[in-house]
Amino acid sequence: MEPQVHSNRAVEGVAFPSREWFERLARLMNENRALHEHLGFIDCVAQFTVLDGGLRGQPWSVQVTYEEFEAVDVREADDSARADFTAEATLATWREMLESIARGHGRPDLTQTLNYLSHTGTPLRVWSNDPLRKDLFFRYNQSLQEFVNASAAFRTTFPE
Amino acid sequence: MSTASRVESLQPLPAAGLNDEQVAGYEARFKEHANKWAEILQRNGDRMKKGEYSLHWMNTDGAAWGRRAKPSSRGLTYTDINNVPGYGTIPERATNLTFAPRGAVRDRYADEMPVVDDYTLVDRGESWADNVITLYEEAKARQWNATRDIPWSELERLPEDLEKATCQLCTFLTEVEFVAGDFPAKWLYKIPQDFLEVKSFIVTQMMDEARHQEVFRKRAIAGGGLLHASPGFEWALKAIYDSPTHTMGTFLLNLLGEGLVLSMFRSGEMIAKTHVDKEIFRRCLQDEARHVSYGVLELKNYLDNAPNRPAALEEMHRFADVGEQVILTSFTEAALVEPMAILLGGGLDKIDQGMEGQAHLWKMSVEEYLQRCERAGFDRRARCTIPLDSPWGQN
Numbered sequence: 001m002e003p004q005v006h007s008n009r010a011v012e013g014v015a016f017p018s019r020e021w022f023e024r025l026a027r028l029m030n031e032n033r034a035l036h037e038h039l040g041f042i043d044c045v046a047q048f049t050v051l052d053g054g055l056r057g058q059p060w061s062v063q064v065t066y067e068e069f070e071a072v073d074v075r076e077a078d079d080s081a082r083a084d085f086t087a088e089a090t091l092a093t094w095r096e097m098l099e100s101i102a103r104g105h106g107r108p109d110l111t112q113t114l115n116y117l118s119h120t121g122t123p124l125r126v127w128s129n130d131p132l133r134k135d136l137f138f139r140y141n142q143s144l145q146e147f148v149n150a151s152a153a154f155r156t157t158f159p160e
Numbered sequence: 161m162s163t164a165s166r167v168e169s170l171q172p173l174p175a176a177g178l179n180d181e182q183v184a185g186y187e188a189r190f191k192e193h194a195n196k197w198a199e200i201l202q203r204n205g206d207r208m209k210k211g212e213y214s215l216h217w218m219n220t221d222g223a224a225w226g227r228r229a230k231p232s233s234r235g236l237t238y239t240d241i242n243n244v245p246g247y248g249t250i251p252e253r254a255t256n257l258t259f260a261p262r263g264a265v266r267d268r269y270a271d272e273m274p275v276v277d278d279y280t281l282v283d284r285g286e287s288w289a290d291n292v293i294t295l296y297e298e299a300k301a302r303q304w305n306a307t308r309d310i311p312w313s314e315l316e317r318l319p320e321d322l323e324k325a326t327c328q329l330c331t332f333l334t335e336v337e338f339v340a341g342d343f344p345a346k347w348l349y350k351i352p353q354d355f356l357e358v359k360s361f362i363v364t365q366m367m368d369e370a371r372h373q374e375v376f377r378k379r380a381i382a383g384g385g386l387l388h389a390s391p392g393f394e395w396a397l398k399a400i401y402d403s404p405t406h407t408m409g410t411f412l413l414n415l416l417g418e419g420l421v422l423s424m425f426r427s428g429e430m431i432a433k434t435h436v437d438k439e440i441f442r443r444c445l446q447d448e449a450r451h452v453s454y455g456v457l458e459l460k461n462y463l464d465n466a467p468n469r470p471a472a473l474e475e476m477h478r479f480a481d482v483g484e485q486v487i488l489t490s491f492t493e494a495a496l497v498e499p500m501a502i503l504l505g506g507g508l509d510k511i512d513q514g515m516e517g518q519a520h521l522w523k524m525s526v527e528e529y530l531q532r533c534e535r536a537g538f539d540r541r542a543r544c545t546i547p548l549d550s551p552w553g554q555n
Contacts, residue, residue, distance in 0.1 A: 040302030041234065043294075068234050110438060115445070119430045120520055131531040132291075132456055138422060138449035139298070142442050 013157035017053040019076050022062045026071035028150040036069040042143040043067055044136040047083035051090050084133040085126055093123040095158050098151050106152040114145050193274060222265045238293045238357055254282045254354035262354045279352040285465035286406050287351055287358045289457035295450050296357060299364035304443050306375035315382055315436045321508040322433055325499035328387040330380035332496045334373045335390060339397040341369035343413050347406045368447040375440055390495040396486040407462040412483045414455025415532055420487055422448040423525040431503035459536040477543055484545045491522055522550035
């Protein structure tokens with residue numbers, strides 16, 4: 001799969017982590033419907049957690065609901081039971097991955113894909129109380145990868 | 161040349177190469193049923209000679225006629241048509257062993273239709289899974305093309321040790337994917353019409369496995385070539401293929417084997433040294449995860465519907481006692497473990513570090529296997545025949 005073509009690279013940065021940042025990704029996904037139709041349905045609720053991304057270094061989580069070829073809902077949440085699976089990592093890990101995606105214009109380095117980072121459970125941990133719901137992370141892996149790859153389309157700012 | 165003279169000039173077909181015994185058997189079986197067939201043929205011929213029409217098929221008595229299926233946002237799915245009364249009831253036991261579709265007017269013709277003796281998977285508990293419709297629709301939507309969707313032109317030449325390791329891993333996976341297609345094929349034709357959704361899903365699994373053996377064969381040959389067969393693992397593959405029942409084989413192939421292969425594909429994506437290999441493994445792992453999901457809920461369905469659950473559980477435990485050797489066999493097969501370790505470590509000189517990574521993968525694979533068993537209502541923790549930690553330990 002060719003990396004996504006991003007034409008409207010915003011000059012203004014969007015802060016990570018924030019709901020706005022994930023909403024931007026959701027919008028890009030919905031605008032790139034042809035790509036996601038090619039990849040196929042994605043039906044799940046994914047929780048992305050930044051372990052030290054909240055106030056005073058507390059965890060911060062957002063849940064993205066995917067239906068068919070779109071991200072239909074983005075909400076801040078700490079009710080992980082609603083999510084099919086949670087992908088959690090420190091801000092430093094997320095930052096390194098997103099910077100790699102930005103450098104590669106939508107294609108991360110070999111060591112910065114979602115699967116690479118999560119396969120051994122560290123530095124990105126993907127978990128669920130139900131192994132079948134956790135397997136959705138694998139069933140839709142390419143779509144999820146393209147979802148985060150789209151972050152190359154705009155500038156991300158990180159807390160100092 | 162006229163039609164008549166052309167026909168007259170035809171020579172008899174050569175007999176050489178035909179199996180007389182098989183043809184004779186086919187003729188005998190045909191004659192057994194010829195009366196009923198001939199009777200219907202005669203009746204139909206007589207009616208046509210009289211210039212009459214039957215039009216019996218326009219009678220909707222006993223049909224679910226007129227309740228039109230409505231598409232959902234993603235098209236007209238099996239779920240959408242199963243919501244129409246008369247079509248979505250999956251029987252506990254299939255009694256109509258003909259080719260006639262579930263929901264058609266067919267029972268009144270039962271005496272006139274042949275019985276397909278090969279339809280032996282007649283209990284819903286032997287093949288159904290509650291997620292099978294979702295998985296079928298998802299499988300169709302997420303198909304990909306190993307010729308077109310992989311950026312083959314970007315394939316980079318690797319150092320020889322890494323290229324050989326990649327090609328050996330691909331040789332191994334080509335071997336594995338072959339049986340992963342053959343096992344469902346062996347059971348496909350035994351599933352009757354009433355479980356058409358299972359049959360449909362199994363066909364997608366066969367297509368997935370065909371694509372996997374295709375993509376790994378292509379990757380190996382594009383990178384240097386196919387390398388060595390895996391004699392030890394051939395026995396594990398044969399054990400899957402020879403499983404005595406569909407559920408046992410599905411447990412071994414989909415839950416245990418594909419669960420393991422899913423871990424291998426995830427490892428493959430992790431240790432891939434090129435973007436091409438990353439793409440291959442990521443695509444394949446998505447397919448594999450569907451097969452695992454079917455395996456988990458098929459086993460659950462089997463156990464939940466077993467007339468004697470304790471006996472069914474014990475039988476499955478006996479089978480798993482043997483089947484778990486598949487995991488042990490794969491993690492001790494040099495033609496798999498060594499190339500994986502070289503790729504994990506980053507080179508032949510770092511194979512020992514790679515083996516440490518393998519030990520971690522062992523632990524993770526066994527734990528995921530046990531979790532999936534538990535999800536199916538099949539607790540293997542107390543009976544698991546393979547060690548939770550890798551047999552070679554962590555150096």
